[in-house]
Amino acid sequence: MEFPGELQATFVPDEGGFAFWGLAEPVEAVRALGLPEGRAAECALAVPDGDRVGPARVPSRVVELDAALPALRALPEDARLADSLRAWRRAARLLDDDAGDPEFADLAAAMPAAAHAVLDAEQDAIRAPDALLGLLRSSAGLGRALDRAGIHAELRPYQRSGLAWLTGLAGGGVLADEMGLGKTLQAICLLATREDGPHLVVCPTSLLGNWRRELEKFSPRTPVVVHHGPGRELSGELEPSTVVVTGYPVLRTDTAALTGIGWGVLVLDEAQQIKNPTAQATRAAARITARTRIALTGTPVENHLEELWSIVTVTNPGLLGSRARFRERFANPIRQRGSASATNRLRGLLGPHLLRRTKSEVATDLPEKLYATVACTLTGEQARAYTRAVDRAFGDGFGSGIERRGRVLALLTTLKQICNHPVQAGAEDGELTGRSGKLDRATEMLAEIADDGEHALVFTQYREMGELLARHLAGQLGLDTVPFLHGGLPVAQRDRMVERFQHDPDAAPVLLLSLRAAGFGLNLSRANHVLHYDRWWNPAVEEQASDRAHRIGQRRTLTVHTLVTAGTIEDYIARMHESKRALAGVVSGESEVSALAELGDEELHEVLRLDPAGVR
Template sequence: MPRTPAPTHRLQAVFVPDRRRIAWWGPDQPDEHARKRGLPEGVPGRIELAHGTVPARLVPLTQAVPALAGLAVGKQLSDSLLAWRAAAIAALGDPARLEALAGMMPPAAHAVRLGADRVWTAAELLSAFRSAVHDAYSTADASAAELLAARESEAAEAPVEAVLRPYQRQGLSWLSALARNGAGGVLADDMGLGKTLQTIALLAMTPGPHLVICPTSVVGNWARELARFAPELEVARYHGPRRDSASFASADVVVSSYSLLLRDAEELSAIDWGVAVLDEAQQIKNPDSRTALAARRLSARTRLALTGTPVENRLSELWSIMDFASPGLLGTRKRFTKRFAEPVENRGDAAAGLRLRDLVAPHLLRRLKKDVATDLPDKMETTVACTLTGEQARLYRRAVTEAFDGGLGDGFERHGRVLALLTKLKQICNHPAQYLKEESPVLSGRSGKLDRVTEILGEVVDSGERALVFTQYRAMGELLAGHLAAELGLAGVPFLHGGVSAAGREAMVDGFQDGSAPPVLLVSLKAGGTGLNLTAATHVLHFDRWWNPAVEDQATDRAHRIGQTRRVEVHKLVTGGTLEERVAELLDRKRALAEAIVGTGEDWIGKLDDAGLRALVELSDAEVGE
């Protein structure tokens, strides 16, 4: 129910952008009061303001005041001032550029208070308005100009143990400009362009403490990347059952998860962070979600959202992410919907789309691989560390304890028991449902690796690319097929394994290559590791590791082979704190000798003594999520 504002005897006005009118209201007989101030006579009407519906006069703009944005006479201020912010900026110069400053200014900066002890002419009112707004916006204007210029310049130094590529140095220059101006932004680079590295460089050169909120599945990955690229930073992982907010006091960077952003909102919002980062920021694309509301409560000098998909389905998603990064920039949600979302989505209004692009330009940076990554290698391999869920951790510890408590034996008996333990642990790392052999299980939220694969493939599909997913387990492949089809909105996800007929195998390959099949193809490592040409894929994901580099390379080469004209990104998933991570580290350190070390599989592990084996498989508590 609209509220009627408190009665006032002072003349007030607000600009109505959609009507191109100034609405006057306040005292009895507002026409008479307007005439006394030399203002043109209007026509009766009603206007809905942010604080209610009140009688008003709609006065046409005249040539004498073509850019008059509005004024407030007297002490009363309300949210209605937000409605004419755009026109207020237009009064100062180029609307396309200056409109972008609106979100950086508090509503009170747009108000003009005038005494009631004299009659004010229209010219005097306009002069007073221009003077009041000019000072407020001059600083914001300079800030926006600096942000736009920084997008084209390269940072002189990057305080990280890595060599940044030119586009990454430009990204760091822009991020640094955000921090200098106390502004926020969205780094929306294409997947694989190094959003994490650019962000770590910013954190390393900006006073903290800083906060990184990310999906639980990548908490460990963030901690590792920080240790790798900025080892001088003290990093605290705030997650898991033994988390303690006392760690904030000594940390340069605190890494936590979206689930804890909700659960421990009071602790996280009580700190004044230097930079607050939301990784995979599409997690707050629903502005009404509890996660989005909790994110907006965070206190930080600079807010940064990282996402490869700032808009997935509707422009309201962009509003939600931007309202975290740069509160107020896009106005209220209702105003944004009327001004941008409806014209663009319902009517294909190109002009509205351009205005929106200009508005967010200083605060959003997006580069595509095809534009900036021409110097990158044709195959890029990344190890993706995932976090165990609490359920996975319990199953993992129990399997290790039972194996050692029962004794491993000697000779062939020991060899068989060790391999059985490895199989159990790898299946637990994949998903509890695979290990427990559940029928029709609930999959979401139970495996950090599954959650991370879903996130990666979501970006791949949204970007119009295609991916191969390799697993050595048929049972896991069948679980993945149903889960990914549902989560990614696909008609189905084909699974090429040993049980597929020759004709079916050929149909799967042809459909994937010509684009008639879904953009994700699951492949059994044994059945599809060799002999296939799948160059339509630009991403290869190894869901579980074979621990033989030659075998994995052969599988990767299904996409990275003659006929491939694009760069192939290879994602090797490992579960942090488990034998998966330790074996992966061993292979990475001794890549040149890896085949000799591991032979054709896992036999070398069976030759370890009990102490060496236990050190390899023991779970690290620091890697367990909620």
């Protein structure tokens, strides 16, 4: 058999397999090797260009790892192959033989440049052969490990690559993928496939319910313990597969109990919570004993170097030296002089321990829209108002017929408004911060989006809530004003808002919109985030609103964030949307009220009563 000697092979972790390239149309050559033909892709590789080597998007055939490895092992010894293919044939056979580090080190030392031509995260250098072989070794067993763990998710190639990176970490690291790329899912897969637990997840209190639900959804075999609330106690022997989820406030108060356990993996979610090295949470996190320490953050870490030092000092103690030494070697030269040499030295130190992917880098593998459900909690004030509203409505009774429908509608409206903010539901006005879990979470997200230089649309179905948001966000984001486009504005004023948001470089990064007034006909493609602040029963209405940004002219992946207050009527709506059953699958407008009104009081109470797990 004739083998195509010009065909090159490179392992591309973020594509989830091997890229075969070097020919204008590599598919026939791939078939000739006995490989599955894979899929067409343009991979970012370093290739010869005259007298130099430079980055390029190279036409390739990408064959998934599990399919490529057996075919590579089977290539005959006398085949006429490029050196890169010979190297990966050797790597596949070493994996099959369960070879040790010395054999892979020898292969790395002899690996030709074409075999590791895939660009690194900064897109200005190729991956080191030993690092690429390490990722291959971590990736090769992932499929079997995920199957054994019973993971209920189909990971995208870049997520598999991230999981392989997490699996291969020595000591710890920072997963700094951009918001919306699935850091939580990657961490859950790591926890589920590690058998040296128990494991500990620390997150903001508002995310406790989200972590519990995500673990139950994606890894249903994993025992989950939420360590929070009065009477909490970690008693008895925890199973090795158990994941304990707790909040940063509890980490501070229960440090002694938590440091008394030898954890397998420590996950620090929203790691900006430990960006201050003198804070109690940071000191407590540093005292936790764990074999692997992972920080998750979507905040661009290179913009705040001393905050980065604080986080990395928790995940990888000693890596960046003392704080004073870090300032001297890195922070001051980079901040004051823009020192390229200091930047490169820092990259070299962090490279094995920090993984950052952006949507633009993995856009070829992402759908045009990403969907993220953001779980929020009720504050004590909200929980009391919610319970009172439910108890009062059921105490008064709903009547029958049209009267029952009207009273159910009134209760639903009140409960939705309480989830938004107590002030919208008639509570005393004043300071808004700290009174609504949803408002606080939305503010955090929008501040992060603005800090990233990105833009967001925020939809609400209530004009009063839009006005509260406009007032609150202007103060929190340091803006003169946050525009709110709603049905009460003249058409000319709406048009000016749209024009400014789309084209004015000095415009606010956030545009608030009424769901109904702005759900049709507008082009707002400058936004690459959509945030649905409150829920509409019919998912098509939300989809139409999201499409204001998902239009011709949108060059970036759009992330649609839907805020859901856990344990409330919003949780019920979210489940209906996801399952495409009952109300969300069949209703339009207000017919969901009729469906709920037809339920008996006991069934209706089961839907509307507050689940205490959603209260912070």
